[in-house]
Structures are given as structure tokens and as C-alpha cells.
Amino acid sequence: MYRKVMRLRRTWTIYSVLLVSSMIFNRLLPGYTSSISFYIILFTPVISFVHISLTYFAFKLTHNVDKRFVSKGDEIVYVIKLINPTSFLLAPFSLHYVSSEKLFIDAKNDVNHPIIVSEQKTVVIRKKLICTYRGNYSIGVDRVVICDYFKFFRFNYTAIEQHKILVYPKLRELKSSLLRNISNESNESVISNTTQNQSVFTDVRDYQPGDPLNKIHWKLTAKTGDFISKDYSGQVTNKTKIFLDTYSLNLDSESSIVYEDYMVEGCVSLVHFFLENRIHTQLYYEKFGMHKSEGRSSKDFPRFYDELAKLSFYKEQGFSKLIDDVLHLECDPCHVILMTQHITLPLVEKLVRLKYQNYEISIVVCDRKTMDIEGIESFGDNQCQFILTTSRIPIYYMQHDESSTRLGVT
Structure with a gap:
């Protein structure tokens, strides 16, 4: 400017x-x-x-895209037409686009500026764009700048309706032996104190004469070579609750799209992993109030995938209240995964209390080192990290590569 x-x-x-x-x-x-x-x-x-x-x-502008629904990495063709219906030469144009190179890879950008449209002529511009981030956002010409030949005046033509496209997230394979171990443990977590419940156990012991066959832990028996029995005093739960924090960080609009893409793709990988393993999965997030999605097998994944593709983040902190509404009211201890970048001391204290109520809690945060974002905040201060570590609440750092999502610890 x-x-x-x-x-x-x-x-x-x-x-x-x-x-x-x-x-x-x-x-x-x-x-x-x-x-x-x-x-x-x-x-x-x-x-x-x-x-x-x-x-x-006098001039007219039309623009269109060949696809409105695409997957991340797909190519779309954006066509712009500048029309001169008059019999005189128009003033030069220059085009400004609503989305930058951060959101799209411009595979063909050979447009020379300024653009001059002769009388009774039409200039056609074709741009091939590769979508690099998930989201529901605008694409196209944001404004047309008209400047006279002597550069005395500049007019901005902004009466342009941008096209909305929906870019679906990329599905990556989850690679995390740590989380796999936790999910296996959650299948045999204790959530009640009803003794002799034949569906659950909290401990194992040596086989004793008279133990029925359904009390034998066959996996451990095969590993150790000795018969191991289950000591029943709880209830098996094969359930995972995922809480996705939809609070938009204090970033510019394009960096926010990158951050949201990172979080949503991680959530997609987690949901896909659990449903593929037939783990009862519940996803919670804020969307004008509490929103819940539920599935038990891979056939339910398309519904999750479609919802996460359309999900938008916004400037309202309701994550802590969402946890209260779900976990404190339902009282259904299970494996809980929190996906957030905004962890405060009150939230940490709440998680510690839930830990003592037999919830198996994991926290998933973005690995800032692998993100192309400046100014993204840390997920918590040293005190928060110390409390979480001493309370045995694991913190996983999420990283994406070309084909997989990895969760690691520091």
C-alpha cells in the first residue's frame, strides 16, 4: 500500500x-x-x-471453478474472463486473488499485468491450482484494480462474489505404538467395582484348580507357558472419547487454515484407526453448542470424514465446559483423548481429577517444529507439563508426513 x-x-x-x-x-x-x-x-x-x-x-467479469468438492492435493481449474463489450479500448486491469500461495500451489501463473482488453474482445485466464490445505474457504478474484494509462487514478472493483470450495482432509495412516498400547489397555479398563462380573477384570493371578475356562487369560498363558487367570472386579470398556478443541488461535486467516488443517487431519487419523480396530469411538467438539459423532466400525468412518471436512474453528473457548458436560455428567470412565493447543492450569487440574476417577487420559498437541506457522503458541507452561507428567497423563506430539501421522513424546 x-x-x-x-x-x-x-x-x-x-x-x-x-x-x-x-x-x-x-x-x-x-x-x-x-x-x-x-x-x-x-x-x-x-x-x-x-x-x-x-x-x-463498462467491463464485465465472469469466473468459475470446475470442481467445488475436492480432496487435499487435487488440482482444480479456475477460469476468469474479462469482457470488453464496448467499441473503445479499456483502461488496464490487474487482478488480486483472495487466496495466497500458502493455500494453493499455482501450477500455471503466466498472467502478465497489467491486462489490456481491446474493443469487443474477451481475455480468458486459466489457472491450475493444487489445494494444499483442508477447509471450506473462498477462491478466486478478490478485486480488480483499474488504473489509467498515466497512473493518475486507481479504482478498485470489489463487487465480486467469490466461489466457495470444500477441500477434504488427507487420510493418513496412524503410526504410534504408544497410543496403540494405551488403546489396548483401555479395552480392559476398570470402570466399576462389581465383583465377579465375568466381562471384566482388574488383575491376573496364577491358575487355581476350579477356575472356569472363561477366566483364563489365554494371551498371557500363551506368552508365559503357564496358565494365568483373570481376577474379575471391573468391567471391560472398549470405548474412546476424542475431544477436539475448535478454538481458533490468535493467527492470521491463512495461518489459521493451516493450523486447523493440521488438527483435523490428526483427528481423522485417530478416528480412522479406532474404527478400523472396531473400537467404539465418540467425537466431541463445539459447533454452536456441543456436537457429538459416534461410530463402532469402519463403515461409520465416512460420516466422521464428511463432518470433519466441513468443521470450522471459531473464537470461543468452550473446551473446558465441553469436557465437564460430557465426562462429569456421564460418569463413564474410558480412554479419553484431548486434541488441543490451548492448555491452562485449571484444565490440567481438571484432568488430574478425572485421572483419579479411572479415566485413561491422553493429550495430543501439534509439533510446532514441523508446522509452517509463525506465532503459534505453546500448549502449556512448565508447571502444566510437570503436573501432567507426574500424574502420568501422556502428551503426544503430532507430526504429519506424506502418508502417515505419527505421535511421539519428548
């Missing part, structure tokens, strides 16, 4: 010098040539203003 203002100021400065010079020349050497030169210079801005005004109201 500063450079544009300085360019206009320089143009008007040069014009003022020429106008004063022509006036002096006309006074010193009066005549036909000096008078014509003076009036040409005097009325040049007026003519330019009339020409650029006619261009503003």
Missing part, C-alpha cells in the same frame, strides 16, 4: 512540474503550440478520469 501511494504521489508531482512548466512556457512564448501543450497537459487528468470511470462501469 505504501509503495502504491508513493507511486501516485510521484505521478502527481511530475504532472505538477509539467503543468507549471507549460504555463511558464505559454507566458514567455505565447502562440498556438504553447497553448495547445498547456491545455493538453491541463486536461489529461480529466480525460483519464472519464476513461477510467467508463472502464469501471
Whole structure:
């Protein structure tokens, strides 16, 4: 913006010098040539203003995309048409787009600026764009800047309706032996104290004469070579609750899309992993109130996938209340995964209390080192991390590569 203002100021400065010079020349050497030169210079801005005004109201713009629903990494073709329906030459155009190279890979950007449209002609511009991030956002021309040939004036044409496209997240394989172990443990977690419940156990012991066959832990028996019996005093739970924090961080609009893409793709990988292993999965997030999605097998995954593709983050902190509404009211201890980048001391204290209520809690955060974002906040201070570590609440750092999602610890 500063450079544009300085360019206009320089143009008007040069014009003022020429106008004063022509006036002096006309006074010193009066005549036909000096008078014509003076009036040409005097009325040049007026003519330019009339020409650029006619261009503003006369030209037509149409634009379209070949696909509105695409997967991350797919290519779309964006077509722009600048039409001159008049019989005179229009003022030059330059196009400004609503989305930057951060959101799209511009595979073909050979448009020369400024664009000049001759009389009764149409200029067609085709851009091939590769979608790099998940999200539901606008694409296309944000404004058309019209500038006269002498650069006295600039008009911005903004009466343009952008096209919305929905980019679905990429499905990556989850690779985390740590989380796999926790999910296996959650299949045999204790959530009640009803003794002799034949569906659950909290401990194992050596086989004793008279133990029925359904009390034998066959996996451990095969590993150790000795018969091991289950000591029943709880209830097996094969359930995982995933809480996705939809609070939008204090980032610019494009960085927010990158962050949301990172979190959603991690959530997609987790949901896919649990459903593929036939683990009862419940996903909770804030969307104008509490939203819940539930599934038990891989056939339920498309519904999760579609919902997460359309999910938007917003500036409202309801994550802590969401946890209260679900876990404190339902009282259903199971494996709980929190996906968030915004961890405070009150939230940590709440998680510790839930840990003592037999919830198996895991926290998944973004690995800032692998994200192309400046200014993203840390997930918590040293005190929060210390409390979580001493309470045996694991913190997993999420990383994405080309084909997989990895969860690691520091």
C-alpha cells in the first residue's frame, strides 16, 4: 500500500512540474503550440478520469471453478474472463486473488499485468491450482484494480462474489505404538467395582484348580507357558472419547487454515484407526453448542470424514465446559483423548481429577517444529507439563508426513 501511494504521489508531482512548466512556457512564448501543450497537459487528468470511470462501469467479469468438492492435493481449474463489450479500448486491469500461495500451489501463473482488453474482445485466464490445505474457504478474484494509462487514478472493483470450495482432509495412516498400547489397555479398563462380573477384570493371578475356562487369560498363558487367570472386579470398556478443541488461535486467516488443517487431519487419523480396530469411538467438539459423532466400525468412518471436512474453528473457548458436560455428567470412565493447543492450569487440574476417577487420559498437541506457522503458541507452561507428567497423563506430539501421522513424546 505504501509503495502504491508513493507511486501516485510521484505521478502527481511530475504532472505538477509539467503543468507549471507549460504555463511558464505559454507566458514567455505565447502562440498556438504553447497553448495547445498547456491545455493538453491541463486536461489529461480529466480525460483519464472519464476513461477510467467508463472502464469501471463498462467491463464485465465472469469466473468459475470446475470442481467445488475436492480432496487435499487435487488440482482444480479456475477460469476468469474479462469482457470488453464496448467499441473503445479499456483502461488496464490487474487482478488480486483472495487466496495466497500458502493455500494453493499455482501450477500455471503466466498472467502478465497489467491486462489490456481491446474493443469487443474477451481475455480468458486459466489457472491450475493444487489445494494444499483442508477447509471450506473462498477462491478466486478478490478485486480488480483499474488504473489509467498515466497512473493518475486507481479504482478498485470489489463487487465480486467469490466461489466457495470444500477441500477434504488427507487420510493418513496412524503410526504410534504408544497410543496403540494405551488403546489396548483401555479395552480392559476398570470402570466399576462389581465383583465377579465375568466381562471384566482388574488383575491376573496364577491358575487355581476350579477356575472356569472363561477366566483364563489365554494371551498371557500363551506368552508365559503357564496358565494365568483373570481376577474379575471391573468391567471391560472398549470405548474412546476424542475431544477436539475448535478454538481458533490468535493467527492470521491463512495461518489459521493451516493450523486447523493440521488438527483435523490428526483427528481423522485417530478416528480412522479406532474404527478400523472396531473400537467404539465418540467425537466431541463445539459447533454452536456441543456436537457429538459416534461410530463402532469402519463403515461409520465416512460420516466422521464428511463432518470433519466441513468443521470450522471459531473464537470461543468452550473446551473446558465441553469436557465437564460430557465426562462429569456421564460418569463413564474410558480412554479419553484431548486434541488441543490451548492448555491452562485449571484444565490440567481438571484432568488430574478425572485421572483419579479411572479415566485413561491422553493429550495430543501439534509439533510446532514441523508446522509452517509463525506465532503459534505453546500448549502449556512448565508447571502444566510437570503436573501432567507426574500424574502420568501422556502428551503426544503430532507430526504429519506424506502418508502417515505419527505421535511421539519428548
